[in-house]
Amino acid sequence: MSLLAVLFDVDFTLARPGPELGPEGYVRAGERHGMTLDPTRYEKGREAALAALERHPELEHDDEIWFTFTERIVLAMGGRPPESYDCAVEITRGWEEHDNFELYEDVIPVLDELRAAGLRIGLVSNSARDVHAFARHHGLMIDAGISSFHHGKTKPHASIFRAVLDLLEVAPAEAAMIGDTIDADVEGAAAIGMRAILVDRLGQHPEFEPRIDDLYGLPAVLGLHRV
Numbered sequence: 001m002s003l004l005a006v007l008f009d010v011d012f013t014l015a016r017p018g019p020e021l022g023p024e025g026y027v028r029a030g031e032r033h034g035m036t037l038d039p040t041r042y043e044k045g046r047e048a049a050l051a052a053l054e055r056h057p058e059l060e061h062d063d064e065i066w067f068t069f070t071e072r073i074v075l076a077m078g079g080r081p082p083e084s085y086d087c088a089v090e091i092t093r094g095w096e097e098h099d100n101f102e103l104y105e106d107v108i109p110v111l112d113e114l115r116a117a118g119l120r121i122g123l124v125s126n127s128a129r130d131v132h133a134f135a136r137h138h139g140l141m142i143d144a145g146i147s148s149f150h151h152g153k154t155k156p157h158a159s160i161f162r163a164v165l166d167l168l169e170v171a172p173a174e175a176a177m178i179g180d181t182i183d184a185d186v187e188g189a190a191a192i193g194m195r196a197i198l199v200d201r202l203g204q205h206p207e208f209e210p211r212i213d214d215l216y217g218l219p220a221v222l223g224l225h226r227v
Contacts, residue, residue: 003222004170005120005143007161007189009179010131013199014123015101015138021094026077033087037077045076059157061148063128066092096129098137104201106215108139115141117224122164124177126154126184144168155179156188165194176222178215182208197221 008014019025023042030037049072056062071079071088079087094100111121123131123145131145144167148154151163165175172193179185180199189196197218198211205211212218 002174003119003176003195004174005122005165005168005176006114006218006222007122007124007164007175007177007194009155009177009181009185010123010125010127010129010134011095011101012180012201013178013185014107014140015103015134017095018100018102020097020100021091023077025094026074026091029087029091030074030077030079032090033083035074035079035083035087037074037079039077041077042073045073048076049073055154059154061126061128061152061154063092063149066095095127098129098134101134101138103138103140104215110215110218111140113219113224114222117219120144120168120170122168122175124155124160124164155181155184156191158188158192161189161192161194178218195222 023039026042027037027039049069052072053069056065067085067088070092071084074084074087114121120143121141123135123142125131125147127147128149129147131147135142135145144164146160146164148160151160153160161177165172176195176197177185177189178197178199180201182198182205186196186198198205198208199215200211201214210221212221
């Protein structure tokens with residue numbers, strides 16, 4: 001079948017978090033909750049929190065998983081309970097604020113090129129954000145979008161991919177999925193018959209295929225003829 005649509009993950013695929021969601025943002029949030037956090041301990045705290053992160057066993061969207069993840073970082077930076085939990089909830093809710101993100105420079109030109117080639121664009125995100133409002137805020141022209149909060153299941157559950165494909169009115173074999181995580185984005189989409197491509201902006205998976213370093217390489221990988 002010919003390619004009719006391209007689905008994109010959002011975080012670290014199309015957009016990166018701004019300073020309010022980084023170490024200095026944690027420090028400011030900690031101050032609002034009466035804690036002094038050490039920004040130099042953020043990276044190790046985040047690495048440890050990622051190592052301990054577990055999905056819901058039924059791939060249900062569960063905000064509590066992310067509250068716990070963020071609280072582990074707050075505690076690693078010198079926070080204390082119970083204030084650490086309230087601080088973590090505030091920071092986690094910041095991921096729903098569109099102003100806390102900036103698009104990568106390749107996003108607008110590449111999505112414009114895909115649309116010019118007649119492809120439909122969809123977003124599929126493991127988040128609590130309204131992806132349509134996010135797209136409007138950042139000037140993205142999309143045809144469909146779903147977050148795990150509104151759908152109920154998280155990637156790599158097959159149903160969240162199928163829900164976006166149904167909105168786009170395309171079959172899995174007529175669509176490609178682009179994302180920055182191998183298990184949730186690439187393997188999840190491939191399991192239902194979609195083409196799936198890893199965007200590896202930080203060069204963490206040089207051995208993985210198919211992969212691209214950034215979105216500028218996407219049209220060629222999809223076989224589009226560039227003018």
